[in-house]
Structures are given as C-alpha cells and as structure tokens.
Amino acid sequence: MFLDVQDMHVRYGSVEAIRGVSFTLMEKEVVTIIGANGAGKSTILKALMGINRLFSGTINTKFGGQIQNLPPHRISRLGLGYIPEGREILSRLTVEDNLAIGGYVLTDRQIFKQRLDYVYDKFPILKERRGQLGGTLSGGEQQMLAIGRALMLLPKILLMDEPSLGLAPLVVSLVFNIIKSFREEGYSILLIEQNAKKALQVSDRGYVLENGVFVAKDRCQNLLTNENIKKAYLGA
Amino acid sequence: MGLIFYFQQLINGIGLGCTYALVALGYALVFGVLNVLNMAHGDIFMIGAYVGLFAILFLGNSPILAILLSFTGTFILGMVMERLAIRPTRGTHLAPLITTIGVSIVLQNSIRITYGPEQHRMPVESAILSFGDITFPLILIINLVVSILLMVGLALAIRKTKMGKAIQAVAENAEIASAYGIDVNRVMMTTVGLASGLGGLAGVLLGMTLGSISPFIGINFGLKGLIILIVGGVGNIYGAMVTGVILGITEVFSVTFFSSVYRDVIAFIVLIIILLLKPTGLFGEKIRVK
Amino acid sequence: MISGYWEQIIVFMGINSILALGFYITFSTGQMSMCHGALMGIGAYTSGFLSLYAGIPFYLNLIISSLCSALVGLIVSYPTLHLKHFYLAVATLGFGQIMVVIATATPALGGALGLTNIPYKTSILNVYVTLAVISLFFFNLYKSRFWIACNAIKDDEMAASASGINTALYKAITFAIGGFITGVGGVYEIHYISSTLPHGYDIWKSVEIFLFPLIGGTEIFIGSIFGGFLLTLLPEVLRSVFRERMVIYGIILILIMIFRPQGLLDRQMMERLIPHLRRKNLNWTRKERGR
Numbered sequence A: 001m002f003l004d005v006q007d008m009h010v011r012y013g014s015v016e017a018i019r020g021v022s023f024t025l026m027e028k029e030v031v032t033i034i035g036a037n038g039a040g041k042s043t044i045l046k047a048l049m050g051i052n053r054l055f056s057g058t059i060n061t062k063f064g065g066q067i068q069n070l071p072p073h074r075i076s077r078l079g080l081g082y083i084p085e086g087r088e089i090l091s092r093l094t095v096e097d098n099l100a101i102g103g104y105v106l107t108d109r110q111i112f113k114q115r116l117d118y119v120y121d122k123f124p125i126l127k128e129r130r131g132q133l134g135g136t137l138s139g140g141e142q143q144m145l146a147i148g149r150a151l152m153l154l155p156k157i158l159l160m161d162e163p164s165l166g167l168a169p170l171v172v173s174l175v176f177n178i179i180k181s182f183r184e185e186g187y188s189i190l191l192i193e194q195n196a197k198k199a200l201q202v203s204d205r206g207y208v209l210e211n212g213v214f215v216a217k218d219r220c221q222n223l224l225t226n227e228n229i230k231k232a233y234l235g236a
Numbered sequence B: 001m002g003l004i005f006y007f008q009q010l011i012n013g014i015g016l017g018c019t020y021a022l023v024a025l026g027y028a029l030v031f032g033v034l035n036v037l038n039m040a041h042g043d044i045f046m047i048g049a050y051v052g053l054f055a056i057l058f059l060g061n062s063p064i065l066a067i068l069l070s071f072t073g074t075f076i077l078g079m080v081m082e083r084l085a086i087r088p089t090r091g092t093h094l095a096p097l098i099t100t101i102g103v104s105i106v107l108q109n110s111i112r113i114t115y116g117p118e119q120h121r122m123p124v125e126s127a128i129l130s131f132g133d134i135t136f137p138l139i140l141i142i143n144l145v146v147s148i149l150l151m152v153g154l155a156l157a158i159r160k161t162k163m164g165k166a167i168q169a170v171a172e173n174a175e176i177a178s179a180y181g182i183d184v185n186r187v188m189m190t191t192v193g194l195a196s197g198l199g200g201l202a203g204v205l206l207g208m209t210l211g212s213i214s215p216f217i218g219i220n221f222g223l224k225g226l227i228i229l230i231v232g233g234v235g236n237i238y239g240a241m242v243t244g245v246i247l248g249i250t251e252v253f254s255v256t257f258f259s260s261v262y263r264d265v266i267a268f269i270v271l272i273i274i275l276l277l278k279p280t281g282l283f284g285e286k287i288r289v290k
Numbered sequence C: 001m002i003s004g005y006w007e008q009i010i011v012f013m014g015i016n017s018i019l020a021l022g023f024y025i026t027f028s029t030g031q032m033s034m035c036h037g038a039l040m041g042i043g044a045y046t047s048g049f050l051s052l053y054a055g056i057p058f059y060l061n062l063i064i065s066s067l068c069s070a071l072v073g074l075i076v077s078y079p080t081l082h083l084k085h086f087y088l089a090v091a092t093l094g095f096g097q098i099m100v101v102i103a104t105a106t107p108a109l110g111g112a113l114g115l116t117n118i119p120y121k122t123s124i125l126n127v128y129v130t131l132a133v134i135s136l137f138f139f140n141l142y143k144s145r146f147w148i149a150c151n152a153i154k155d156d157e158m159a160a161s162a163s164g165i166n167t168a169l170y171k172a173i174t175f176a177i178g179g180f181i182t183g184v185g186g187v188y189e190i191h192y193i194s195s196t197l198p199h200g201y202d203i204w205k206s207v208e209i210f211l212f213p214l215i216g217g218t219e220i221f222i223g224s225i226f227g228g229f230l231l232t233l234l235p236e237v238l239r240s241v242f243r244e245r246m247v248i249y250g251i252i253l254i255l256i257m258i259f260r261p262q263g264l265l266d267r268q269m270m271e272r273l274i275p276h277l278r279r280k281n282l283n284w285t286r287k288e289r290g291r
Helices: A039-048 A072-078 A095-103 A109-122 A126-128 A139-151 A170-183 A194-203 A221-225 A227-233 B001-034 B042-059 B062-089 B097-113 B138-161 B163-174 B174-179 B182-209 B217-232 B236-256 B260-277 C003-029 C036-053 C058-080 C085-105 C125-144 C145-155 C157-161 C167-193 C203-216 C222-239 C245-257 C267-273 C286-290
Strands: A002-011 A015-027 A031-035 A056-061 A080-083 A157-161 A190-193 A205-210 A213-219 B130-133 B134-138
Touching: A002 A039, A015 A157, A015 A213, A031 A039, A031 A072, A031 A194, A031 B182, A039 A072, A039 A080, A039 A157, A039 A190, A039 B163, A039 C203, A072 A080, A080 A095, A080 A139, A095 A109, A095 A139, A095 B163, A095 B236, A095 C036, A109 A126, A109 A139, A126 A139, A139 A170, A170 A190, A170 A194, A190 A194, A190 C085, A194 A221, A213 A221, B001 B042, B001 B134, B001 B138, B001 B163, B001 B182, B001 B217, B001 B236, B042 B062, B042 B182, B042 B217, B062 B097, B062 B138, B062 B182, B062 C245, B097 B217, B097 C203, B097 C245, B130 B138, B134 B138, B138 B163, B138 B182, B138 B236, B163 B174, B163 B182, B174 B182, B174 C203, B182 B217, B217 B236, B217 B260, B217 C036, B236 B260, B260 C085, C003 C125, C003 C167, C003 C203, C003 C222, C036 C058, C036 C167, C036 C203, C058 C085, C058 C167, C085 C203, C125 C145, C125 C167, C145 C167, C157 C167, C203 C222, C203 C245, C222 C245
Parallel strands: A031 A190, A031 A205, A080 A157, A157 A190
Antiparallel strands: A002 A015, A002 A056, A205 A213, B130 B134
C-alpha cells in the first residue's frame, strides 16, 4: 500500500460531510473518485492535505507514516502534491515566482534549478511566459502552472482536484493527456473529477462518492460498463 | 520668505510624510497578510519612541543605538502580540479587532503608569547641517535617510527575497501557501514583527525630530496612518508610502498658509472624498468581499 | 440613599447600556459604524443648546435632540450604503472625526472648550425607565420579521437582497434608529455631568460604545445591556484593587475575545434563562397558524 485511508469522517461545523470513507492507493496507480457536485470529493483531498481536519479516521502512508491532522506544510514536505480545484495560482506573482513557491522548501539552489528545468521541460509554454503575472495566463496555462508548481517537490502522490473544471474541451483533452503521461512516468495519482467518463478512461481504479460515502468501487473498465454508473454519471 | 523657506518646508513635509508612510506601511502589511486591522499599531509606534528615549537616557546619547534598539524591541513586541493576541482569534472578523484594542489599552496605560502622562523631553542631536543658505537639523536628515532606505529596502525585499515571496503568497492565498510548504503561522508572526518594527522605528525617528514625546502620540499618528492606508489602497504597500508622503507635505504647507486648527481635518476630508469617489483608494485593487 | 459615587456608577451603567443598544441595532444589519460617538455628541450638543437657550420641557428636548441624531445617522448612512464592511467602518470613522473637528473649530458651538452649565436633569429613575422602554422595544423587535431580515443582511447581503429584502432600506432605518437611541444616551449624559468637550465624542468614544455589545454578547440584545453594565463596573471595581487597573482591563478584553469571540452572553444561554425569548414558529402566513 502506498496510501491507505480508513474510516475518514470530516465535519463542517455540525454537518458531517464525509461519513466513513476508506480507500487505498497503490504505488504507480491512478485512482479516481467521481461523484456529483457537493458529494464531498474536494473535502477528501483537503483532508488528506491537512487543510480540513478529520473528525475521525486514519491516513497512513508508506513513506511518511500516519499523517492525519498534520499541518499542510508538513504533509507537502512528506510527499503529497496538491493541485487545487480552480487552480488557485497566485495571480499577483509571476509564473516563475509561483513555481518558486512550489519549491519553497528546497534549500539547495542546484536542486531548485533542476526542478525548475524539469517543469519547464514538461511545459514549455510556462518557460515562455516565466516573467508574466500568473493572473494573465489562460485557463489551460494556469492549470499547467498549478501542476508544475506541485511537481517542484517531486511528490510521491499527486492529488488533483477537478483539473478539467472550467476549461475548453480542447484544453480538457490536453490535461487528460498530461495525466496519462504522468501515469506512464510512474506517478501515483489520486484524481477527483466531475468529468466521470474521461476520469475513468484515464485511471486504473475508481470510487463513486455519493453524499459522503462510497457507493461503488471497482476497476475502471468495470465501472465504465456498469449500467447504473452509466446512467447516473456517464450520460448513457 | 523666499524659495529657501519653502524648500525647507518641503523637506519638513517629506520628513513628516515619511513618518506617516512608515506607520501606514505597518497597517498595510498586517492587513494585507493577516486581514486584521491592528488597532495597537499606533501605540507600538509610541513604544518605539519610548524605547528610544530609554536608550538615549541610559545607554548613551547615540541616535543610531536608539534606532536599532527601537526597531528590535518593537519587532519582538509585534511577534509576541501576534502570537498571544492575534493568532488565537484569527478565524473571526471582529475578535482580532478587539484584542488589538485590548493590547492598545495595555500599552498606553503601561507607559502612562511608568513614565507619567506628560510630555517627555527627548534629548536630541542638535547639530545643524548647512548647505549655503539652507539649513537643516541633522536629525531631520537622519530621519529622511533612514526612512527612505527602509522603505526602498522593504519594497525590494518583498519582491526579491524568498521570505518576501512567501509573504506575498500568504497575503494572496494562505491556504495554498500552506499546502506548498510555507509555515503560514511563522510568516504571519514575522510580518507583524516587521510591521511593528517599522512603526517603532517611525516613532523613535519622530520623537528625535520633534524633541518630545508622550504616551498618547500613538493615537493621532495611528489614526492618520489608518486613513493613509485606506486612501492609498488597502494592503497596497506602494500606495501607502506615496500617500503618506503626500499627506505630510500637504499638512506642513497647510499649517504654513492657513491655521493649524485645520491641519488634522485635511486627512479626514480627503478620506471622505476618496471613499465616495473611488472606494478602493487611490492605488487600490478590488475590494475584498468579506 | 445611595451615595453619590455609586449613584454615578449606576447612572452611567444605564447610559452606557442605552448607547450600546444604539450601536447594536445599526450593527445588526452588518454596519460596523465608527461614528456612534459623534451621533451621541449630536444629541448631547443639540439638547445642551436647547436647554441653555430654549425653555422647553426636558423630555421634549430629549425627543427633538435624539431625532437630530437620527437624522444625522440617516445622512451618514446614505453614501455608505454600498460600502463593504471595512470601508464602511472607515467612512463612518471619517464622518465622526469631521464632526468632532467642526465642533472644536467653531466658536459658536463652544469651540475646544465645549459646553458648560447644562442643567442637571438626569437621574437613576429616568435613565432606567428609558432603558426599560428601549429594552421592551428590542424584545418585540427580536421576535419580528424585521429582525430576521436584519440578520440576513448581516450574514450575507447579496443573498438577502436576492431574496427580495430591500437591504438599503433596512440599513438606513437601522442607522437612523441607532442614531436616535445613541442620541438619547448623549442627552442623558450631558444633563448629568453638566459640561462636555467635543473630543469626548470622537473615535475613542465610538470604540468604547461598540465594546459594550461585542464583549457583552452580539447574539442577543441583552448582551449589549450586560456589556454596558459590565464594562462600566469593571474599571471601578478594579480601581479599588489595582493601580494598574486599565492594564488589567485591557488584558481582560483580550482574554474574553480569545475564549468567547461571540461575547459573554449568547442566545442559547438567554433563551434558557428567559423562556419568553424563545421564538416559536413564526407565523408568516395565516394558514400556518393552525399547526
């Protein structure tokens, strides 16, 4: 196991948003969590990242031990890379500064340069726009910046929250191709998506979240052919 | 009253303006990064002046030592204040306002009890520099040089250094900054420390320039600094600096030409006008919806 | 009878509670006004001049002067209606200070020396009867639709507006009513201490006023009264014990906000103590009454 979540409960005030969720992620696996809006998918990622507190439950990692309720800046240093919903890049900082924030904890200038080159290699458009303010980039470019920022620490697990949200169809395809290439490169990815079809097509296993609990979990090829799933989420 | 007089007044105005600018900067930093209006900032300015007085009286009559000690002392005071009075209440909108009011009361009255509520003379370098017919008190020149160096240094530090970028990141989006390894608590504590150090420094510089201080100087300067913060654009560092200097010059010249009674009104009138016409301030960005 | 010292304190407890309620109603629509000190001053000055130069009965004076405060409150609220919280606070701060400066700079208004020789008209009786009347008003208000609309505006103005509430109207009304009540407090105060200075109504007075409800409890109007009583008593109680009483006072403020940011009294507590406060099913329409 690489990441193992047991019986996660998350509350917003007195409302229970996540009501006992358990899942695992294996090394070099792409797992997706799909579900309708408001089901709580983002909450799970934020809880993994320490942004939301767990009411109860455990999060175990192979590389860092138990990480539930650690502060986010510790969790990111342990190896979880977070790509938030809506990109949330720092619009008043330049592209390069955004990446610098991603690599904030790197103290060795050499390594920092290496990582920067790695990201620019993957996303040449970012190198082209390195001096531009983040707010001036297009939606797709911002998504690449958000991903590049997460890559600066060479995370062991990428947590991607709705990467296709609000992007034009052409750009959405681009983003999913990027995810596919990461998978080939050997990254472990936990993917949250509303675009269920594309998410299931690019992942190994999937979980379906409804009202804070999982109602289905299987290998993606099975979920894609499941009649109920098709009707509810794949627009069959 | 020739050109020389007006020039001297201009320099006086810039000197006063720099004091205002430094105070406003302190508000801007804390509001920009923590979203908190630090009601004790004016009193920290006052504490800086008193630390300077202490240094001059007991540690030798050296302006440089007074300045260094004031900056350091108020920097530490700011960090302590963040940790004890601001961080525990950070979630809500109004609680930090009131805790900083509490800090203000504590600071003002502590000094009043220790030193008494009267004006205290601040023994000062009385040397005078002259350039031909133009003369300036040395202390005013020191004031200008230190203030400008500090403001330029700060602007550069925020843009270029790692900590500066971290501060920018936290100011824009604390959650994301945290997710990328930035210890938000530490950044916030440092920011308040820095803002307080600037305020304390402004206080000691002012004290040395005017020659006398009281436990209540924080009230007036704090209020003006707050107004400059708004007019210059909330959280906007450059706006705060420019507006502060403009206000200083305007006030000095209005006292020269009109009576001094209206000096304090100017700031408020400008404030109202700006708020009615352009609520984001002269250099401001979009209003935060909170 | 009660000794002069304690009589003073009791009177001020009452006056401060009235001031607190004046701020509280304006605050209930989300308007963090920093000019209530000045509104208090309008009431005080108007009533002062009326007492000195116009021979009218005190209670008529009270009404007229408080109406003046209400009017000024209305005037201040108009341009600030569209400002967001922080900017409204600062704009009202500016208005308040300008009023103080005008009073200081205008010799006809007494200038920096203020007003003196105002006749002594305030007593424990009329202050507390007034407080009771105002409290009754708030008690009825608390159970009304008006109050719910105010809270909705405070919570989320856009959502309230989208639900059909005329937010500008409510904000203006609460500012006017708040001005009125605060003016009442000002009138009583000046007719108790007989003289006043303009800078006594500046931003620090406004700060003092808003501390009452924010410390006493913002969820329910009783918090404002409690805050008024508590924060008037506290420095006096401390006076007999410490030289450093104001320092202790400041520390207490800090501690209260850290541990109870909603203020000392909250709605749950009060509804348990005073069952009459509990809101039963609100009868929006006649049809539901049968249930």
